Amino acid sequence: MKVKVKVYATLREYLPSGSAGTRSMELGEGTSIRQLLGQLRVPEKEVAFVFVNSAQRKLDQALDNGDEVGVFPPIAGG
């Protein structure tokens, strides 16, 4: 199955430069968000929340074909 991933803010460094933080990925059926983070080499402790198709989801949630996944870090500037 195919999913589209977007990482935000400081997490963009985990994707190749020039990718604008987005990437399409081919994943095995039933891949969870946590497994996806592992494939991206994004440490869980650097993630504040993950959303799938604009709704927050837990990391053990299994992904579906066509999902759009957003990964957002904790930020505290002001």
Add this chain to the structure above:
Amino acid sequence: MSLTQQQAERYSRQIILKEFGVKAQEKLLASKVLVVGAGGLGCSAALYLAAAGVGTLGLVDADEVDLANLQRQVLHRTADLGKAKVDSAATTLRAINPEVLVRTYRLHLAAANIRQIIRDYDFVIDGTDTFGGKFLINDACFFERIAFSHASALGFTGQIMTVLPGESCCYRCLLAEPPASGLTPTCSQAGILGVLPGVIGVLQAAEAIKFLAKIGELLTNRILIYEALPGSFREVSLSRNPDCRLCGQNLTVTKLRDEVPDDCRGLGTAQKDNKSARSKAGHEG
């Protein structure tokens, strides 16, 4: 409370909005908002809240104005360098709208003093730039049952959500604990586009006005993400976390505490672009 002729003229452009009207204006004039942090977010939010006629504005900040603040902290002027931020901000706000009562608190908010300060206000704007400050405001507002606007802005990205304590998703529902020290950069380390806290702070002011005037829909149970580079907004729906340590069943936060402060400053301050912080950033690469 009825509007004076001058007030009717000053606020006429929002009074003529049928969803707003005289009643909403009267509510704003009778309201008190506390802005914590006179930095990028706080300056922007306070500017519009004063202009809109919020009756009392409280400003909390312990810092002085630094040259590196002026690119985004729009209530302070070059001539204010070295002055207390709350004083320079108050001067600007009073010049914009002398009707507004501006109260200043030149101090660091901490577990020991925050509840006494916020309980006198109807709404709180979180304009801090530390996780410690954000968790402190979230928890104190929960215990005092005061609605507040959470926001953060870093680099080119900002986030904002409104919390009705005990009713909607809180900051701890989203993020249980502050991240480990040094894991996430501050503005002085990562940089921040000057307009970014301006955009987010104005959105915070809009949330405060809607809450006080009882109009529209608040940004509750959803978080709005703004990315300046692509010029895009994204809304993410959130749910209260049943295991939240503050407002859920997994109650472990039962009283206020000072979270381990972030690397470069104490709580309740905003945007101290000091040389030591920059030098630290340099060392950390």
